Amino acid sequence: MPPLSIKKQLLFWLIAPLFLLSLISAGISYWLALQLSNEIYDELLVNTADSVVARIDYINGKQVIDFPESAEAMFRHLDKDKFYYKIYNQECKFVSGDEFLPCLPALVGQVHFADIKVMGESVRMVSLFAPRPGSPDRPLIVAVAETCNARANMAHKILFTIIALQTMIILGGAIALWIGVSKGLAPLHKIRTALARRSPTDLSPVRIERAPPEVTPMIDAINSLLSELKIYFASQSRFVSDAAHQLRTPLAGLKTFVDLGAQQVEDERSRKIFEQLNLGVMRMTQMVNRLLTLAAAEAAPERGKSEERVDLNVLAEDVVQSVWASWRLKSKTRVTCKTDAGVALVNGSEGSLRDLIENLVHNAILYTPDGGDVLVSVRKNSSIELVVEDNGLGIPAPEREKVFDRFYRLDTATNRTGSGLGLAIVKEIAEKHAASISLEEGATGKGSKFTVRFKVAELAESRSA
Numbered sequence: 078m079p080p081l082s083i084k085k086q087l088l089f090w091l092i093a094p095l096f097l098l099s100l101i102s103a104g105i106s107y108w109l110a111l112q113l114s115n116e117i118y119d120e121l122l123v124n125t126a127d128s129v130v131a132r133i134d135y136i137n138g139k140q141v142i143d144f145p146e147s148a149e150a151m152f153r154h155l156d157k158d159k160f161y162y163k164i165y166n167q168e169c170k171f172v173s174g175d176e177f178l179p180c181l182p183a184l185v186g187q188v189h190f191a192d193i194k195v196m197g198e199s200v201r202m203v204s205l206f207a208p209r210p211g212s213p214d215r216p217l218i219v220a221v222a223e224t225c226n227a228r229a230n231m232a233h234k235i236l237f238t239i240i241a242l243q244t245m246i247i248l249g250g251a252i253a254l255w256i257g258v259s260k261g262l263a264p265l266h267k268i269r270t271a272l273a274r275r276s277p278t279d280l281s282p283v284r285i286e287r288a289p290p291e292v293t294p295m296i297d298a299i300n301s302l303l304s305e306l307k308i309y310f311a312s313q314s315r316f317v318s319d320a321a322h323q324l325r326t327p328l329a330g331l332k333t334f335v336d337l338g339a340q341q342v343e344d345e346r347s348r349k350i351f352e353q354l355n356l357g358v359m360r361m362t363q364m365v366n367r368l369l370t371l372a373a374a375e376a377a378p379e380r381g382k383s384e385e386r387v388d389l390n391v392l393a394e395d396v397v398q399s400v401w402a403s404w405r406l407k408s409k410t411r412v413t414c415k416t417d418a419g420v421a422l423v424n425g426s427e428g429s430l431r432d433l434i435e436n437l438v439h440n441a442i443l444y445t446p447d448g449g450d451v452l453v454s455v456r457k458n459s460s461i462e463l464v465v466e467d468n469g470l471g472i473p474a475p476e477r478e479k480v481f482d483r484f485y486r487l488d489t490a491t492n493r494t495g496s497g498l499g500l501a502i503v504k505e506i507a508e509k510h511a512a513s514i515s516l517e518e519g520a521t522g523k524g525s526k527f528t529v530r531f532k533v534a535e536l537a538e539s540r541s542a
Contacts, residue, residue, distance in 0.1 A: 083265075087258045088251075095250050099243045110235040118228050122203045123188055126221040129162050130207040133217065142173045157226040161195065164207070164219055172217060178202070183218045199225045264292040268299070280307040324361075332358045386534050387427045389455045389463055390416040396434040397453050400442075409447040410467075412438060415454040421461045422534040425510040433506040436499040437465040437527055445469030445524065461531045468524040477516045503529075 133142055142164065164172040169180035181189050181204035188205045202222035267285050282300040285292070335358055339351035397414040423430075434453070441451040445467045456462045472480060479485050481504040484497040507514045512531045519526050 084258055084262055087262075088254060091254050091258075092247075092251050095254075096247055099247050103239045103243045106239050107232075107236055110239070111232055114228060114231050114235065118201070118231075119190060119203070122201060122221060122223060123205070125160075125223075126162075126188070126203055126205050126219050129164075129221055130205070130219050133164065133207055133219075157230065158224040159198070161200070161222040162220065163222075164217055166217055174220075178220055178222060180218070181220050185216075193222070195222065195224075201225055201228070264288050268292070268296065272299075280304075280310070328358060328362050332362065385425065385427070386422045387425050387430055389421040389423055389430070389461060389531070390419075392427065392430055393434055393453050393455050393463065396431055396438065400435060400438045408442055410442050410445045410449050410451055412442065412451045412453070415452060417455055417457050419457070421455050421457055423461055423510070423512075423531040424534045425531075429506045429509065433503050433529070434463065434465075436503050437463075437529075440499045440503075441465055441467040441469070441525070441527075444472075449524075457533075459533075461533055463529040463531070464526065466519050466524065466526040468519055468521055471518060471523060472516065472525050480516070481514075503527075 161175045161178055163174040163176065163178040163180075165180055166172065177195070179193060179202075181191055181202060183189055183204045183206050185206055188203050191202045191204075193200050193202055200222045201224075202220055204218055204220040207217040207219045264285055268283060271283055271285070280303045282303060283296055285296055288296055332355070335351060335354045339348060339355065342348055342351060393416060394414050397412055401412045438451060438453060445451060446469060449467060449469050451465065451467045454464045454466075456464065481500045483501040486497040504514060507529055510531060512529050514527065514529045517526050517528075518524070
């Protein structure tokens with residue numbers, strides 16, 4: 078099970094106690110409200126009993142009870158409850174009222190409450206003394222009872238009100254907590270966004286305005302790591318560049334001596350040995366030059382926002398002409414260029430972009446048999462696309478991602494002098510220029526098609542302007 082996010086954990090540990098406290102508060106409030114409701118209705122029940130006592134009169138020593146149905150109706154609560162009463166003496170001898178009611182004990186000056194069942198209904202009952210004039214030692218007892226419908230109705234209203242209020246409090250608190258937690262975690266979101274938008278080679282410090290004290294140590298730790306990585310990568314780049322530079326001079330001297338040796342030998346076997354030596358020196362020289370180009374591409378700053386404008390139409394045509402001139406004697410592959418009307422301006426370094434096009438064209442020639450075709454084209458849509466397409470051997474789908482790795486070479490190359498760094502250089506330069514690169518099969522179903530997409534630097538103007 079994946080771990081919960083910090084936001085979800087904070088919301089859980091804040092809302093769960095709030096919900097529990099709200100339930101406890103609702104229960105206590107409901108209990109207190111019921112107690113108050115029972116006290117109110119019990120007081121009304123005692124008043125009703127007193128009213129019944131007031132209707133007991135004695136005429137010529139005889140007991141008279143004036144309690145008509147109209148008077149009984151006055152004691153009902155909105156016709157929701159049934160009303161009962163019973164008058165009896167201390168020996169539980171029935172005098173008047175509802176004889177089925179039980180006899181409750183009573184004490185002088187006190188009232189006695191009881192909860193009973195009458196015909197299957199819950200009934201609240203109270204009993205008290207009714208002094209008899211002339212016979213204080215023989216008082217009557219008046220018991221009054223009523224069903225609990227009004228009490229239950231009030232309890233339900235109280236419960237509904239409490240639940241509604243607690244629900245509003247919980248929802249309001251949850252919304253407030255959600256907003257508060259989101260605001261509190263906003264600096265972390267800013268850090269994530271700032272890092273996600275960066276290219277892999279952007280190691281500049283992270284800048285977050287008005288970062289809270291809790292987040293500042295993390296930002297400092299990230300910036301410290303980025304600074305150490307920047308120093309490390311710079312040292313690695315310098316090492317590769319310095320090593321390549323140091324190798325160029327002895328390689329040039331070695332090639333000179335190999336050429337001189339080849340001129341002085343006469344037998345065929347020695348000549349073939351010198352040819353292999355010459356081929357090895359050429360491959361090593363090419364490798365050193367590519368390493369220098371790669372080191373320069375890695376060390377170059379981001380070009381996505383450069384003020385320098387480069388016309389890919391002009392640059393592509395110039396590169397194709399120079400490459401075609403240098404490869405014409407080595408390969409019979411035809412290299413042509415096709416550009417759109419107008420200019421195709423992109424932000425970037427002209428030297429780096431020239432290296433990108435040259436490496437793509439060299440790679441296409443390397444994997445295209447003699448007599449094949451390589452087409453370099455520039456297209457303008459929502460972006461500017463540089464397309465290098467050949468009808469050669471192609472690249473199998475499983476290996477299309479690997480060809481951008483350093484020193485990775487396909488076994489199908491028609492020329493074994495490649496270094497395995499050309500496409501790695503292309504990828505590095507493309508990333509520096511905030512461009513994307515894709516590889517797919519050629520339009521005719523043969524060969525390979527490399528497409529590099531650049532952001533448009535500005536609206537294209539007519540080439541003739």
